[in-house]
Every structure is written in structure tokens, then in C-alpha cells.
Amino acid sequence: MFPPPSADSPAIRPSTPRWLPRRLLTGDFSLISTSAALVLITVIFGLLEPSFLSERNLVNLMLQTAGLFATAIGVVFVLLVAEIDMSIAYVGAVGSVTMTLLLREDATNWPWWVAIGAALLLTTLIGLIHGTIIARVRAPSFVVTLAGLLAWSGVVLILTTEFSTSGTITIQDPVVLGIANSYLPPAWSWALYLASLLVATIAVIFHRRSRQGQRLPVMPPARLAVQFLVATILAGAAIWYVNRDRGVPVVAVVSLMLLVFWTYVANNTRFGRHVYAVGGNPEAAYRAGIDVDRIRTAAFMISSFMAGVGAIILASRQRSVDTNSGGGTLFLNAIAAAVVGGTSLFGGRGRVSYALMGALIIASVENGMGLLGLPVGVKSVINSIVLLVAVLGDALTRRTRQPFGE
């Protein structure tokens, strides 16, 4: 209805930078460059430390990426509308601490699904508060969410110290622990693989039919087939490989579901198109009749909701929450994951899959450096280089796009 103004939005392919062969880049530039970065990381760490390539480490990587990826999805939505959310880590921690408190057997002892639901409802409400202040009062998002960062870090501290004397509260609920600590039996993983293939095939066919019906351009069948085949083989190989170790982590399936769901929301719903429109050019979006305030508020609600999801995954992995929940490197890593994946800080450009690629890059660098046993200082320097290279990439692609009118 409203053609998204940005080149990276789902409807329009990005213009090819002139200095690269056009055929190579008719797809998505960010996905190609981040895939190349992942291959490079794999080769480097694989050469330095062979156990980086082990099946055990692939399972580790899946576990280590999940919480970061979930949090980074929210960051992508906020960046898409050209805003920033500083509070995600602590908002998420409010959610995970609330869930843990509600699960305590000696106190409320709520069933897992009620506790998780209540926690996510709470974080979404926090997002609603942030978003409403930002969109309706027109307060700058970084100050509002900075205030949020301070406030919610305080709430985490109050909750963890008020209800425990040691500041650490353990999680004992088997379902919640299972989120990040259980694996699919091999038969199930293959059944899920086949089912996903079937659903994906049907979805692609329907999507093509509907686009052709509306006389919209579709991908050439040959390229589609190649892409589909590559994805099928890669996924199959990964499942075969991790089944030699502990198997496919449940949390990897959760990540896949999050990826599919939020990609659908961003690409195939009216709401998603409005998000891109608002981020690309708010004035144009406003004049086209989009309720800009509502879209901005919704972006902050998504960011807080996904921060809650991410924090619950991390708490399940940690088997506890503590006074330091939400601290540490999560906030910086989540923003970095979105940006490293290719999401623009200037709005309107980015995808949910970028969050996955960015989270994979950050997590695999962290993972590889852990295997090598590098000192803390060296790790920080290397992390900063990864981030800087990604931001340079963003700036460079922006510049090459400018002659095309962005």
C-alpha cells in the first residue's frame, strides 16, 4: 500500500555498490557480508583451535547465541524506527527476576506458563510506558530509556535483595530450566526438519503465486532453487552434526520460531510495512496517514517484550537470577548484534535475520576467544574491532547508496 522508502526493506532490492560484481550482490548485501564474516571467523578459529569446529562447540554456540539473538530482535525494531532503547538489559532482568520470584516453591509457586506470561506482560507494559512517553510527549528516546535503565536496574536490585538475603535466587522449575538445558531426541529433530521443509515449500509457493497474481516481480526460479537447496543442505548437515553430541537444543528451536514469527511480522504485515515507512521517512509516513506515534510505541513494546524473552532464556541457562542480572555485557552486545548484522542506526534499514547473523558473529567470536583462553583485555580489544568493522561497513554501504537517492 505504502511502498517502503528504504532500499533494504523487503519489497525493494538494494542497489549494488558499483565496485562489486552485480551478479554476486543481487541478493542482500548485509546477509552476504555477514555470512562471509562468519565463514572467516570459523576458518580463523578453526585453524587456531580445532575444537572450535567440534559438534560439542556447535551446540555450545547455539546455546550461547539464543538469549542474545532474542534481545537483539527487539533492538532491530527500535532501530528500524530510528530510535534507541538503552534499558533493554535491565527491563529484561525485571522480567526474569519476576518470573523467578513467582516460581519459588516456598512462596507463590505459580505454574511456569503463568509466571512466564506475567513476566512478559510486565516487560511489555514497561515498553508501553517508555514508548508512550517517547512518542506522545516527544521526549528523546535515549534520555527516556536511560532513565529507564537507572530505574529498572534499581527495581532488579530491590526485588533480588528484598526477597533473598544472598542476592541469588535459584530456579527449580523443570520446564523453565528445560528452555536452555534440554535437547530434542534425534528422531524429533528430523521430524521437525521435514515438517519445516514442507511448511517452507508451501509458504514459498503461496508467496510466489500471490505476488505473481499482483504482477509483482518474483525471484528467478533457478536462483530460488539454489537458495532453497543450500539452506536445506546446511540445516540438514547442522542437525546431523549436533545429533552426534547432545542434539538440537530446544532453545535453538525457540530461536527459529522467533526468527520466523518476527520476520513474518516485519515483512508480511501492514504493521511491519508501517515500521519501515516510519523509520525511512517519518514525515512521508505521517502524510500517508500512518499513526506514527502508535508505531513508535509498538516498537518499544516489542523491544521490551523481546528483552524479557531473552532474559528468561539467559536465566534458564544460568539456573538462577542475581543482583547482577541485566548488568554485564548483554546491553552492549545486543545493540552490537543488531548493528553488526547490518541494521542501520539511522532507521528504516534492517531485518530480523540481521539480528541472528549479528548475534552469531558476536557469540562465535566470544566462543572462539574463550577456547583460546585469551586474557580479558585482549578480548575487549578484539570485540571493539569487530564492532568497528561492522559500523564502517554500515557507513560505507550508506555512502554507496546515496547516489541512488537514499
Place this chain on the structure above:
Amino acid sequence: MMLHTDTRRVDPRDSYRPEIDAMRSARWPLILILTSILSACQASVADPHNPTGADTPGSIWVLLPDSATSARWETDDRRYFEEILDEYDVDYSIVNAEGDARTQQTQAEQAITAGATVILLVSLDPGSGAAIIAMAREAGVAVIDYDRLTTQGPGADAYVSFDNMAVGYMMAAVLEPQIQAQDNPPRVVLLNGAPTDFNATLLRTGYYQVARPYFENGSWILVADQAVPGWDNQQALVLFEQILTTDPTVSVVFAANDGLASSVIAAFRNAGISPGEAGILISGQDATVGGIQNILAGDQAMTVYKPLRAEAYAAAALAMRLMRGESIVELTGGRTISNGTRDIPYVALEPISVTRDNIHETVIVDGFRTWDEICVGEYAQYCPADR
């Protein structure tokens, strides 16, 4: 009328102007500035206590470091200081720098301005700690290093702490016989605390002192020796998962505190190994509820309990003597510790080792922990029936 409606549509307040977007690109430096301003404002919430009829000169200020990395400062130390200083009937203030060294310097300036005679300082890093001590000395205010030794500069007037090297030594010494009894050559990981925390260095020195001869004669194998930035449990989890990937046969872990130990246990369990059943020995520190629970379940071999009340009371006793200008030799017993510049009078408190056998006699009898908070859910089955 039409025209009127049209002007309303382009009312600038209703419109999203490009210059706003241009301003956004300059947000990152602003964020930094605002963060520092806000954290400076946030921290200086003093908690003045002015008991009537106080006959002591001046006041005591307690400068706590943060509230997030360890719960002890706000939940334990603050409470114990209030107890004992109320008893001494002296003016006092307890403030917390929330992890920001500049904030702590501001708080020290406030303390001096407000007429403090003794400052109890838990420094955040050696540099800012030394600056505070130098400033206080110039103003004639005594400084006691509480729990953390400020390792540079002029040095405090006294130092109160658990002997952290003894804590580390205790971890290794208590586990030594069990490590020696392992069937295969023990494969040891040192999971140390924050590289910026001098206590973490002392702890490591302590357990390394015991382990070193064994590493040198090859009977124990050192698998990894890594520090966890900011004692962050989440980072410790990833670190240990990776250590376990390079060597799945790790059989001993010197974890510098209970939080790191719980991350180690989580990593083992995620890898399908139950540390208790596999006979893996994991140390800890602080006697947290989680640590005691892990000990009861058999997953953690020991923790070190530091009676914090004793530490706070010792510091308060020192402060009172310094305030009245009395000698502190009776309290220190003449013991000193070097901060690199000079020897500082030192009150060293003895840590206590807690294993499955003496939980009741130590932390429970002391009132530091209760069975009620420990015996929750699945852990109840490990608790004594007659508690």
C-alpha cells in the same frame, strides 16, 4: 475553511522534521555525558544519623563501592555498621558509589566538607582510592581501608579485611586430600575473580600457592587459568563452557566465589555431567544460599564463610579509636601489610571453611543463614530432618 485545515496539517509541532533526525546522529556523545551526570547525581544519597547527645567529636563516613556485583554491601555491611555505630552512639553516614569511582571521590569530598573525622573506604580501584586517601590526609581525616587494600599512593591509616590470601589458601588446602584421592591425574581449572579486583589476585595467589608444587611435579594438570570480568556469572558460564569444550575431563575447579561456582555447575549440567556424581571438586566463597544449596546437593565441595559482622565490628572499633586519637596497636597486634608504598596496620580476620559436615555449626548457628531459606524445593531432601 479549507485553507485553515491545511495549515493545521503542516503545523511544525505535528510534523516530523528532518533536522530532528540530524540531531539524532549526534546522540552517542550526549549519551556518555548524560550517563556520567546522572550517575553522579544518583549516588550521593547520604544517610545521616545524628543521635541526640552524641559526645564524640566529628563523624564516621562509610563509603561503600556498589550494590550490584555483590549483595553483601547493601544487605549485610550496611546493616552491621548501623547496628554497631548506633551502639557507639556516634554520628555516621553510609553512602554507596554504585560502581562509579568519580562518584566515590565526590562522596569523599562531601564527607570531608561535612566534618568527617574517619572515613571507612571500600575503594573501587587503586587510583581513585589513593586519590581519596591523599585528599583525606591533607584535610587531617583518617582513612580505614575496609575489605579492599588500596594498593597505590600514600596508603590508609589502617586496613581491615579477611585475609584473602588465606581464603584462597583455604579453598585449596581443604580440597587437597580429596583431590589427591582422585583416580586419574587431577585436571584443574582456576576460575578467578575480576582482573581489576586486588582481592581476586590475592585469592588466586592463595590457591595457587597450594597447587603450584603439584603442577610443577606434574601430578596435577593445569587446564586453564582465567579471570572473569566484573565477577559476572553470565560471562563465567560462557567461559567455563568453552574451557569444558577444550577439555571435557576437568575434575577440579577453584571458583573464586559461589556465584562463579554456580556458573561452573550450570555448565557441567548443561554438558550432561553431574559434578556431584562425577566426583568433580568445586570450591566457592561467601556462603551464599545458592552455594550452601549446591554443597548440600553434593555439586559444590566447599565454600568459605567470612563472618561479615565481625569485619564490620572490627572496622568500627578501629574507627572509634582513630577518632579519639587512641592507639590501635591492641587491635592489630602489631601486624602490618604493605600496599607497595608503606606498611599499613592490619586487622586480619580469619575465614571459616564450610563443607557438608559443618553447615549447622557455622553459618546457621551464627545466624548468617537459616535452614528455611536453604531448604527450598528440591533441596529440602538434603536437609537434616531435625532442623
